[in-house]
Structure formats: C-alpha cells, structure tokens
Amino acid sequence: MALAPHHTHAPAGEQYARQLLRAHGLRCTAPRLAVLSVLDDSRAHGHLTVAQIQQRLTETGHDVDLTTVYRTVSTLVDANVLHALVIDERVTSYGPTDIPHHHAVCTRCGAIDEVPSERLTTALAEARTGSHFALPESAGLTLHGLCPACQRSAE
Ligand SMILES: [Zn+2]
Ligand SMILES: [Zn+2]
Known part of the structure; x- marks a missing residue:
C-alpha cells in the first residue's frame, strides 16, 4: 500500500478536520x-x-496511544462525524460521513473502497421498494469483490 508523502507545511487535511469539527460543534482537540x-x-x-x-x-510523527485513538474515534462516531463499518464480527473500520458513499469490500484481503453514492442511488431505491427490511437513507450498500491489488495477484 502506497504511503502518503510527508507534508512539509500545515497539511490540507488539518484544515478539513477543523471545518468538520466546527460544523458538528466539537472542540478541535489535537487527537481529533x-x-x-x-x-x-x-x-x-x-x-x-x-x-x-x-x-x-505514528508514521506521521504523532504520539497518540491506542486508547486515545479508540476514545477519539468513538466520540466522532457518536457525533456522526465518522461512521463505523463492520465487515465481519472481528473487524470494524471507520470513515468520514461527510460525502455520502457506499462500500466495496475485497473478499480476499478485506480492503475497503468508497463508492460514490450517486452511482448507486437508483439501486438503493430499488432495493428499498423490493425489500421488507427498513433501509434508511444512510444505510448504504456493501459490495463484495476483488480490490485492484488482489486482481493483479490473481492474474
Ligand atoms: Zn464509509
Ligand atoms: Zn484485496
């Protein structure tokens, strides 16, 4: 997996994070x-x-322990800044909620990709009318397949 290049000045990600926290009325703490x-x-x-x-x-030079990350992530999930995605009972991943999206999950390595929601809105509407389940707007779809890396290694 490619690593993001090191930033030499205030990263754009931090600007984004500040805006997101303010929009949810949360204080901009360093761990958040x-x-x-x-x-x-x-x-x-x-x-x-x-x-x-x-x-x-750790790789980007932040000294934040695992307990703090857990606590920070669950605060952000409670505030609906992040959402939790449970792939199977053992693995929970987290992603931002600001851009509506669905998920594609690799059946081999478990990698998760966001799928822009506009491509699947029709499919979700169809699923909602054709199912007896209560499917909220935020439910999203999870698609299963092979990620690019696993496709390459399968060739
Ligand atoms: Zn997501
Ligand atoms: Zn994969």
Whole structure:
C-alpha cells in the first residue's frame, strides 16, 4: 500500500478536520484533528481500523496511544462525524460521513473502497421498494469483490 508523502507545511487535511469539527460543534482537540487528518489522507484507500489509524499517526510523527485513538474515534462516531463499518464480527473500520458513499469490500484481503453514492442511488431505491427490511437513507450498500491489488495477484 502506497504511503502518503510527508507534508512539509500545515497539511490540507488539518484544515478539513477543523471545518468538520466546527460544523458538528466539537472542540478541535489535537487527537481529533490528527485522527480526521489521517482518515482524510487515506480516503483513496478506503476506511481504516483503529489499529491502522494509530499506525499512520505514528508514521506521521504523532504520539497518540491506542486508547486515545479508540476514545477519539468513538466520540466522532457518536457525533456522526465518522461512521463505523463492520465487515465481519472481528473487524470494524471507520470513515468520514461527510460525502455520502457506499462500500466495496475485497473478499480476499478485506480492503475497503468508497463508492460514490450517486452511482448507486437508483439501486438503493430499488432495493428499498423490493425489500421488507427498513433501509434508511444512510444505510448504504456493501459490495463484495476483488480490490485492484488482489486482481493483479490473481492474474
Ligand atoms: Zn464509509
Ligand atoms: Zn484485496
């Protein structure tokens, strides 16, 4: 997995994090800013687990322990800044809620990609009318398949 290049000045991710926290009426604490910046930087790679968030924080020179990351993430989930995605009972990943999206999950390695919601809005509407389940607007769809890396290794 490619790592984001090191930033030499105030990263754009931090600006984004400040705006997001203010929009939700939350204080801009250092751990919150750091966690949101990491998730914004990682958007192209989909969602991250708490352990992955902590690893990236360490890589980018932030000294935030796992307990703090857990606490920060659950505060942000409660405030609906982040949402939790449970792939199976053992793995929970987190991603920002600001851009509506669905998820594509790799059946081989568990990588998660965001799928822009406008492409699937019709499909979700169809699913809602054709199902007896109560499917809220925010439910989203989870698609299963092979990520680009696993497609390459399968060739
Ligand atoms: Zn998501
Ligand atoms: Zn994969």
